[in-house]
Amino acid sequence: MQFIDHHTQQTQIKAEIDAGIANVLAHGQYILGPEVRDFEAKLADFVGATHALGCANGTDAILLPLMAWGIGPGDAVFCPSFTYLATAEVIALMGATPVFVDVHRDSYNMDPNSLKQAISEVRAKGDLTPRAIIAVDLFGQIADYPALAPIAKAEELKLISDCAQGFGSTLKGAHPLHWVDVQTTSFFPAKPLGCYGDGGAVMTNDAELSALMESLRFHGKSDVPYDTARIGLNSRLDTLQAAILLPKLAVFSEEIKARGDIAARYSDALVDHVMRVPHLIDGAVSSWAQYTIEVPDPVALSGRLKDQGIPSARDEPGPTYRRTAYADYPVAGNGLPNTMDAAKHVISLPMHAYLTVADQDLIIKAVQDALAQ
């Protein structure tokens, strides 16, 4: 059994993927070829953006807007600590200061009250200038943007959705971009919409920001021929990856539905056996990057599942702010109690659109049995 089964998906759309790759080999435009433009247009359409740009990975996707806004030393950027470390990494890489904010205990996404507290603490201290907020759509669920966006607006801060895990998730039908300045994503193979290597994208309704990021992803290229306007990156989405992503995007909405059905089945069967099953905020549709439950002892459960050939994932490295490289950055309040508590208990079960009912039942029974002992 696989944690995420790429093979079954591939067998279902293999003809389209093979034809896409063959086309690229035939025309030979490996960098920013026609498939990239085609995919960017379809991606923009999918989230309701006026602009979408491919880039090299989901980390660069969060880096690009920070570069475009000139965020650097002396600036504070607020982000959660219960996330993949790339969210804070790009802030530190720009020379700015990540300020870690706690998450909501139920949804695992940024807690608006902790955010407000962190912003007022930074303003009171006065050594850093608040510039931006990076919210994360963790495990596939959209963050509470109707609560976060007004805070960003009132505080005159930019708002990014790091949607590497939540791509495809919506709130009352709207994607994160509806509330934020820029939505970013990753096409790392294990993400809800993954390619066969590294890839990422930024989506925005801001034409000026898009033009800046388009320049930045290509060494700061200028509109003036042979000139370079700014210091940039080499961060493009390969044409081959765009060709692979096109047929994957075409089945993505169906896959989100299938994942949602599996998640509902899991939750019905497990709700009385575990400490917590995933909690969706009102009106949210998750893309289920992970199906994550909480148990008293995730290490023990993962061992028992492994004995039966069932893979699972724990939060082994722990929250970013507890790691050596990030230990000196500021934290909202006197610590992040919800982040620490959640990190102790979470464990994710196999989740992908092609998980058979038989495998689902096997997993459910194995979890129930393990926790009954």
Ligand SMILES: *Cc1c(COP(=O)(O)O)cnc(C)c1O
């Ligand atoms: C995976 C991930 C990233 C980084 O994406 P890469 O494509 O691996 O660079 C950033 N943020 C979050 C929340 C992620 O899960």
